[in-house]
Amino acid sequence: MDGATRTAGDEMADRPPNILICSCEDTMPLDGSAVGRGCRGAEVLTARQLCRAELEKFRAAAAGGEPLIVGCTQEAPLFSEVAGSADVTYANIRETAGWSKDAHAAGPKMAALLAAAAEPAPEVPFVSLNSEGVILIYGRDEQAIEAGNLLKDHLDVTVMITPPAGVAPPRVTDFPVVKGSIRLAKGYLGAFELTVDGYALPVPSSRGALNFAAARDGAVSRCDLVLDISGGACSRHEISLAASTSRATSPSPTISAPTRARKSSAARAASTSAQPVRSHRPAITL
Numbered sequence: 167m168d169g170a171t172r173t174a175g176d177e178m179a180d181r182p183p184n185i186l187i188c189s190c191e192d193t194m195p196l197d198g199s200a201v202g203r204g205c206r207g208a209e210v211l212t213a214r215q216l217c218r219a220e221l222e223k224f225r226a227a228a229a230g231g232e233p234l235i236v237g238c239t240q241e242a243p244l245f246s247e248v249a250g251s252a253d254v255t256y257a258n259i260r261e262t263a264g265w266s267k268d269a270h271a272a273g274p275k276m277a278a279l280l281a282a283a284a285e286p287a288p289e290v291p292f293v294s295l296n297s298e299g300v301i302l303i304y305g306r307d308e309q310a311i312e313a314g315n316l317l318k319d320h321l322d323v324t325v326m327i328t329p330p331a332g333v334a335p336p337r338v339t340d341f342p343v344v345k346g347s348i349r350l351a352k353g354y355l356g357a358f359e360l361t362v363d364g365y366a367l368p369v370p371s372s373r374g375a376l377n378f379a380a381a382r383d384g385a386v387s388r389c390d391l392v393l394d395i396s397g398g399a400c401s402r403h404e405i406s407l408a409a410s411t412s413r414a415t416s417p418s419p420t421i422s423a424p425t426r427a428r429k430s431s432a433a434r435a436a437s438t439s440a441q442p443v444r445s446h447r448p449a450i451t452l
């Protein structure tokens with residue numbers, strides 16, 4: 167048969183699956199005939215409580231060696247565990263059909279959902295986005311530092327506080343706390359670039375409140391992730407996922423954002439020996 171004229175029913179006729187549909191304890195009507203007509207070649211079995219009292223019915227069907235479609239997604243983990251290596255696909259015919267106000271006429275829709283589940287998913291190209299876990303937390307008060315404390319064991323944190331940055335000095339400098347305003351943000355996950363005005367490092371002798379050295383404009387920060395809890399928009403954003411504005415046929419982005427093992431204090435100190443604070447990333451350059 168010409169592939170262009172094939173239908174889901176034809177596919178099933180070539181490789182007839184078993185179909186198991188369940189009334190979920192009689193909370194929805196099942197029209198086995200409609201399902202059988204819509205899924206040509208398939209053997210349709212019905213159940214009332216497939217995931218509990220009739221689990222053996224599922225086990226037997228899965229052991230038959232034929233592809234199996236189950237009309238329940240809620241209990242898919244249980245069924246997959248019982249099925250082992252059997253070829254089982256799941257379709258939600260409950261919330262999407264049987265539990266509707268038109269449940270008594272939902273047989274053809276159930277058939278369509280089950281037939282669609284038998285169709286192989288098309289190949290989708292991917293674009294990988296990688297993050298090494300360098301995060302800039304942008305805030306206006308101690309909340310940003312609190313967020314940094316929550317994330318510091320998982321990510322390489324830098325906190326930037328918007329001026330005037332009236333925050334208390336940390337007891338221990340676990341991560342850099344700097345002052346600045348993001349003027350421009352562009353990039354995407356794994357490759358953000360921020361232009362910062364009023365950028366200033368704290369002086370180590372800060373007492374009572376953080377004091378900062380002279381501020382400068384035009385500093386550049388490069389980081390993998392930005393957590394903006396400042397409550398206001400940056401002056402200008404040019405942030406996007408790499409493929410989000412591409413044509414529909416363009417590869418879809420996948421996001422890979424592994425957390426990064428926090429550097430030991432010694433390693434951080436070594437990598438930033440020329441810096442007044444211990445972290446060298448996000449790299450903020452003047």
Ligand code: SF4
Pocket residue numbers: 188189190191214215216217218237238239240241260
């Ligand atoms: S959860 Fe799924 S398998 Fe269990 S009774 Fe309801 S429809 Fe049937």
